[in-house]
Amino acid sequence: MGLLIIFLVSFIASISGSCTNDKNLVLDLAFKLSGNDVVFPCPTTKNIYASSGRWIPKNIIATRLAVYNDYGIVTLSRFRQGVPFTVGRFPLVNITSRVPLVAFPCWSIQEEGSCDSIQNAIDLTIDPLDILWVLDLGICNTLEQPVKRCSPKLWGIKPDSGKVVKTIDLSTFLSFDSRIQYLVVDYSVDGVPYAYISDAGSASIIVINILHGTGFRVVLPVAICPSVKDIFYLQLIRKSHDTVLYFSYLSSPFIYSIKTKLLQQGHVDGAIIKCGTKPLGYQVVLLGTDNGAGIFFRYKGDSDIYVWNTDTAFKPENFLLVHKGGYCRMATQVIPGWKKLMWAIESNFHDYITGTTGCLGPSIIVYPLVKTSES
Ligand SMILES: *[C@@H]1O[C@H](CO)[C@@H](O)[C@H](O)[C@H]1NC(C)=O
Numbered sequence: 001m002g003l004l005i006i007f008l009v010s011f012i013a014s015i016s017g018s019c020t021n022d023k024n025l026v027l028d029l030a031f032k033l034s035g036n037d038v039v040f041p042c043p044t045t046k047n048i049y050a051s052s053g054r055w056i057p058k059n060i061i062a063t064r065l066a067v068y069n070d071y072g073i074v075t076l077s078r079f080r081q082g083v084p085f086t087v088g089r090f091p092l093v094n095i096t097s098r099v100p101l102v103a104f105p106c107w108s109i110q111e112e113g114s115c116d117s118i119q120n121a122i123d124l125t126i127d128p129l130d131i132l133w134v135l136d137l138g139i140c141n142t143l144e145q146p147v148k149r150c151s152p153k154l155w156g157i158k159p160d161s162g163k164v165v166k167t168i169d170l171s172t173f174l175s176f177d178s179r180i181q182y183l184v185v186d187y188s189v190d191g192v193p194y195a196y197i198s199d200a201g202s203a204s205i206i207v208i209n210i211l212h213g214t215g216f217r218v219v220l221p222v223a224i225c226p227s228v229k230d231i232f233y234l235q236l237i238r239k240s241h242d243t244v245l246y247f248s249y250l251s252s253p254f255i256y257s258i259k260t261k262l263l264q265q266g267h268v269d270g271a272i273i274k275c276g277t278k279p280l281g282y283q284v285v286l287l288g289t290d291n292g293a294g295i296f297f298r299y300k301g302d303s304d305i306y307v308w309n310t311d312t313a314f315k316p317e318n319f320l321l322v323h324k325g326g327y328c329r330m331a332t333q334v335i336p337g338w339k340k341l342m343w344a345i346e347s348n349f350h351d352y353i354t355g356t357t358g359c360l361g362p363s364i365i366v367y368p369l370v371k372t373s374e375s
Helices: 001-021 043-051 260-264 349-354
Strands: 031-033 062-068 071-074 087-091 121-124 132-134 153-157 164-170 180-187 191-199 206-207 215-219 232-238 243-249 254-259 275-279 284-289 296-300 306-311 319-321 330-336 340-345 364-371
Touching: 062 121, 062 132, 062 330, 062 364, 071 121, 071 260, 121 180, 132 180, 164 260, 180 232, 191 260, 206 260, 243 260, 243 284, 254 306, 296 349, 330 349
Parallel strands: 284 330
Antiparallel strands: 031 364, 062 071, 071 087, 121 132, 132 153, 153 164, 180 191, 191 206, 206 215, 232 243, 243 254, 254 275, 284 296, 296 306, 306 319, 330 340, 340 364
């Protein structure tokens, strides 16, 4: 009997080991995030949130990441109830034991149901002039009983002072079948900030002139519109003369690109280039860029991360394996950043969606991927 118990314990340790024992990680630079480590303004608030079901740690998951100075900033999307704030910040230095997750820019701007607050952050990015942009879906509890709280919005926040510098209501740019997903922000050659938002439901890219708060929807031509409108990825690459937006649906066999200067003018006819065909039968998750010509991706259901140099053809001989993944988590984003490293955020999001993470909640980790050149 005793032996059997010892055997079971070591067996369980060996399977769960895939979650904790990733030999590829630079262990002292890996940050484990957890809904149990959210920081409340005071113990009373914590008690109220816990007893009223507004804080359910296992329902908290981080999927999108930005880095500013010595902090990581993440989306804590309101897929389910019990997420007290939807944009969180954590320090990348001075960590003693657990990584504290603090509401960013402050507690009061996270209130569910108040339209002066961020309702459901689904993506975020820091632009080249250091403004943090948050894509707010406006709808909460998307994996349970979706509740439309407020209009979808784009929020611009100074990451140092936490001051909100811009809010743009996106509802006028959406249609009845819209399903917005990803956000990219860049500046035109004459210095005007533009946001590009993927709208999987209506197969379009929403183009927003942030300076004027104006915008329009660029509907993909019928010829490249996929039959399954699942997940619509966007990635921005800055080439020497042009900035190019790469895009693809998860289940589309192709990857496309368009120069942003043409997109800004709403010119799509003849402007969209088919720049790659995915290996037959593989779905591709676009994860991020290296701030150069490289786009990180992985195959659906697989945790290995590859980089593709967009100056070359999209085919396996041009893919470089940069991270051998484990069994438990998969990356949802890779960004260049802190300490000149590439940072990945990964989780068992697939278990979260199906509600099978168990009572400990999802396993979320932020870790450096590869070292860039020492320049
Ligand atoms: C780290 O600790 C130093 C010294 O106490 C402090 O000045 C700094 O703000 C801390 N940084 C973060 C990100 O917590």
